[in-house]
């Protein structure tokens with residue numbers, strides 16, 4: 001395998017992956033529409049991500065929602081890494097058709113081409129997400145392993161944000177989410193990721209094309225968009241702190257995520273591409289550790305020279321989950337994946353890089369207002 005098509009290859013994960021694969025001798029073609037939400041209105045000057053790959057790859061400016069763009073992109077490729085997607089969890093709750101069109105229909109078009117035309121694709125990798133787990137895996141003292149439902153609005157209004165046992169309602173102990181955990185996304189974004197993953201694995205198997213889905217946890221690091229207000233809390237908080245603005249920590253600050261550094265995500269994805277023995281498998285990609293949002297904010301405040309202060313507001317967004325962290329033993333076993341960058345090191349690298357960037361405007365307030373108007377943010 002030499003020629004790799006990366007959809008969304010100008011994005012955060014895609015551009016880093018492209019550069020690493022080029023270093024390893026691969027030829028990279030990118031299909032990307034340079035979405036303004038990620039790349040700004042004039043990517044040549046507003047998108048460092050695009051600029052990092054534009055001269056080193058064959059870029060097809062087009063959309064995964066266009067069959068003719070896909071046909072052009074797939075020609076002569078050996079493998080597809082399908083990353084192009086709309087990625088905002090909150091935004092997906094009111095831009096429903098757009099999320100389904102790009103994420104689900106985009107994948108359907110790709111699979112239609114593979115099923116119905118002559119092609120040279122020998123492997124498909126698709127970016128899935130921890131979002132498909134919804135509220136992850138927990139233990140109830142009485143009912144052992146349980147998968148809590150979406151949290152209920154009235155509990156959250158009363159400041160009680162923890163997940164409850166779906167059988168007896170009692171408080172739970174959080175467990176790492178394994179790949180065989182229940183799939184029950186709590187956002188349209190999560191639903192589209194579940195669909196993408198199942199479609200690729202099902203059709204891949206039927207056509208005899210090895211396929212892998214990676215369920216990435218929260219990916220962060222050098223190069224991530226500092227202007228997209230719809231996703232990436234590290235970017236959002238950093239941008240606010242550099243402007244000395246106040247930070248609104250939602251819920252009670254104890255909500256947690258598994259933050260995985262971009263280099264580790266790139267390495268896991270390449271291990272999947274190059275592995276000849278695994279096919280039709282899904283892998284979690286994370287660090288296997290949960291960090292609370294409050295602890296992340298504390299660390300960021302230490303790193304930046306800022307007068308920002310935070311308040312723990314009790315606000316919440318419908319569709320957000322409470323906690324999630326990955327069990328990564330499957331990727332360790334089959335792909336020899338071992339995350340090398342812990343949160344402390346990763347945040348140092350990230351914040352040092354942020355300090356060198358031009359100050360970005362980030363319409364975070366606008367993104368919250370869009371949700372507030374629709375009663376999705378309370």
Ligand SMILES: NC(=O)c1ccc[n+]([C@@H]2O[C@H](COP(=O)([O-])OP(=O)(O)OC[C@H]3O[C@@H](n4cnc5c(N)ncnc54)[C@H](O)[C@@H]3O)[C@@H](O)[C@H]2O)c1
Nearest residue numbers: 008010011012013032033034035063064084085127216219
């Ligand atoms: N970053 C994370 O934390 C994370 C976590 C879980 C899963 N993922 C998944 O990984 C993939 C890559 O995420 P990312 O963080 O690099 O996102 P990103 O937004 O930085 O990159 C996505 C890229 O896709 C492009 N794109 C959007 N719509 C398109 C369309 N219709 N046609 C062609 N290109 C289009 C964008 O221009 C962008 O370059 C996505 O599928 C995302 O769902 C990311």
Ligand SMILES: [Zn+2]
Nearest residue numbers: 140143165168
């Ligand atoms: Zn119980």
